[in-house]
Amino acid sequence: MSEQWLTSLITETAQEGYELAIKLSRMGIKYTQPDEEIRGKIRPVYGENADNLIASSQVIATNFQTVSAANNYWRN
Amino acid sequence: MSEQWLTSLITETAQEGYELAIKLSRMGIKYTQPDEEIRGKIRPVYGENADNLIASSQVIATNFQTVSAANNYWRN
Amino acid sequence: MSEQWLTSLITETAQEGYELAIKLSRMGIKYTQPDEEIRGKIRPVYGENADNLIASSQVIATNFQTVSAANNYWRN
Amino acid sequence: MSEQWLTSLITETAQEGYELAIKLSRMGIKYTQPDEEIRGKIRPVYGENADNLIASSQVIATNFQTVSAANNYWRN
Amino acid sequence: MSEQWLTSLITETAQEGYELAIKLSRMGIKYTQPDEEIRGKIRPVYGENADNLIASSQVIATNFQTVSAANNYWRN
C-alpha cells in the first residue's frame, strides 16, 4: 500500500489509543480485501451478525494490547 | 466517536479493572455497529447462544490482560 | 455488579491461580448473560459440545496468562 | 477440584514445558465438563475434526506462552 | 522452505511493521498449503467472506504484536 496511514502508535489519551486499535483492525481487512466495493457489500452483513461483531471486538482488543503497551498504558 | 468514554486504564481494584475490560469489549461492538437499534436486536440472540457467550468472555479476557498489566496487577 | 467477587489476582499456588482463571472466565459469561435461568439452560448444551469445550479452555488459558503474570509465575 | 494436579509451572526442558501446556489445556476441558463419560464420547469426535484439532493446538499455544515465560524460555 | 523470505523483524516505521505482520500472516497459510494453485482458488472465497476477513485481521493483529514488541513500538 503506497498510501501512508500509520505514522506512530503513540497517542495522547487511552481513548485515542482505542480508536487507533480500531483503525488497525480495519486496515487488516482492507489489506486482505482491497476492493472497496466488495468490502461495502460485506459491511452490512457482519454489522448485524453477532459472531462477526464479537470477533471484530476481539481483533480490536488484540490491537489495543499493542497500542496500550506502546503508550505505557498512559500511566502518567 | 465524539463522546468521551475512556479517560484511564487505572482502576482502584481488580474487580473494577474487570468491569472496565467488559466496557472495552462492549465498545468494540458499539464502534463496529453504532446503530443502537440493531445492537438491541442482536443482544437477546447472543445472550442465549453458547458460542457467543464464550466468545464474549474471550474478548473480556483479552481486554482484562491489558487492564491488569496497566495496573501492575493491583499487586500492592 | 454490586456483589464483590474479585479481591485480588494473587494466589498461593499455581493450581489456585488456574482455578481463579476459571472463575474469571465464568464471570465473563455471567456479566454478558446475568439471567441465571438462561445460563442454566445453556450449560448442558456447551458441556457436551467439543467446539464449546475447547473454546472454554481457550478463555481459561487467556485468563491464566494474566493470573500467572500477576503472581510472577509462582517462581519462588 | 480437590485433587492436586498442578504444583509448579517450572519444567526442566522446553519439551516438558510443552507437555505441561497440553495438560493445562486438557484441564480446562475437564473443569468445564467434569463428567469423564461425556468427555469420553466427545473425544473421538474432535479427534477427527480439523476445526477442533486446530483449536486445540491454539489452546496449547496459549498455555505454552505462559509456561515458556515462567521458565524464562529455558534460555540457560 | 529453502527460500529466504524473513531476514529481520526490525522495520523503520510502524506501517512497514504492520506490512511485515501481513506477510507473516500470509506465510502461515503458504506453509500450511504450499500449492499455489489451491491457494489461488481459496483466495476469492475468503476475500468475500466476513468471517474469514475478520479472522485474517486477527492473525495480522497477533503478528503485529510480535513485530511491534521487536521494534520497541517505534517509540523513538
Place this chain on the structure above:
Amino acid sequence: MSEQWLTSLITETAQEGYELAIKLSRMGIKYTQPDEEIRGKIRPVYGENADNLIASSQVIATNFQTVSAANNYWRN
C-alpha cells in the same frame, strides 16, 4: 511422547524461528490426535478450507510470539 522433538526455543535466524513456530503448531495437533492415519485423512480437508488455513496461521502466529520473545526478537 517418548520421542524427543524439542530441545530449545533458540534459533539462529527469525525465519528458523518462524519454522519452529510451525513445528510447535503441528505438534499440538499430533499430541491431540496421535494416529498418523487419521491425521493423514484430515490434512487434505483443511488444506483446502479457508477457515482452517487462517486458523492454522493464527496458531503459528501465537507460537511465533513465544519463539520471538525467547530469542529477544533476533535484535542483535
